[in-house]
Amino acid sequence: EMSSVESLQRELTVCRNEISNLRKTLRAMNVQFKNQCADIRKALQPTEQAEPTTPEPDKREAGKENGAFVFAPIGRIRTAFPSKNATPRQACICSQSSATLSIDKEVFNRPQHCLDGLEEFSHVWLLSVLDRNNRTESGTFAYKSKVHPPRLDGRSVGVFGTRSPHRPCPIGLSLVQLDAVKDGTLHISGVDLVDGTPILDIKPYIPEYD
Numbered sequence: 001e002m003s004s005v006e007s008l009q010r011e012l013t014v015c016r017n018e019i020s021n022l023r024k025t026l027r028a029m030n031v032q033f034k035n036q037c038a039d040i041r042k043a044l045q046p047t048e049q050a051e052p053t054t055p056e057p058d059k060r061e062a063g064k065e066n067g068a069f070v071f072a073p074i075g076r077i078r079t080a081f082p083s084k085n086a087t088p089r090q091a092c093i094c095s096q097s098s099a100t101l102s103i104d105k106e107v108f109n110r111p112q113h114c115l116d117g118l119e120e121f122s123h124v125w126l127l128s129v130l131d132r133n134n135r136t137e138s139g140t141f142a143y144k145s146k147v148h149p150p151r152l153d154g155r156s157v158g159v160f161g162t163r164s165p166h167r168p169c170p171i172g173l174s175l176v177q178l179d180a181v182k183d184g185t186l187h188i189s190g191v192d193l194v195d196g197t198p199i200l201d202i203k204p205y206i207p208e209y210d
Contacts, residue, residue: 111184
């Protein structure tokens with residue numbers, strides 16, 4: 001019996017020593033873990049020398065560069081007018097001139113969704129970029145503060161007192177008849193835009209407000 005008791009005592013002593021060693025190992029691992037967490041937090045903190053990273057802008061996102069707003073067209077209109085010389089001065093002049101406008105799939109991957117409800121209106125406003133305007137040697141659009149619109153028989157007036165296409169921001173506004181909306185494409189008539197003119201926006205014509 002004494003030998004059995006002594007054997008159990010020896011085994012118990014061994015177990016106690018193993019438990020003690022495990023506790024020491026766990027304490028050391030805990031200290032090491034805390035030190036690693038502190039190093040990670042320190043590495044994540046911004047420093048005075050670190051320069052902030054600038055995310056790459058989406059190529060279609062409207063932004064502001066050097067004080068100038070940058071927009072990408074939602075599509076380009078297809079008309080029967082290949083050049084400025086053959087294009088009506090106003091949309092109402094040639095009411096039978098038909099055209100189509102398809103929404104760029106880089107703007108909406110399902111163009112028909114963004115046009116839902118537009119078919120309820122008889123006319124729409126088109127905001128366009130008059131990109132065929134004359135340009136300066138630097139490539140910017142050419143314009144003057146005074147112009148001579150045809151309707152005034154050559155009389156000189158300020159550009160903002162006219163509808164001259166030659167403006168600091170050459171944005172066109174056309175009221176056209178909406179004939180149909182099919183599969184992400186507008187079928188319209190009564191246009192006054194050159195074929196391929198970039199379109200910035202479409203808005204429904206509401207007689208009560210417009």
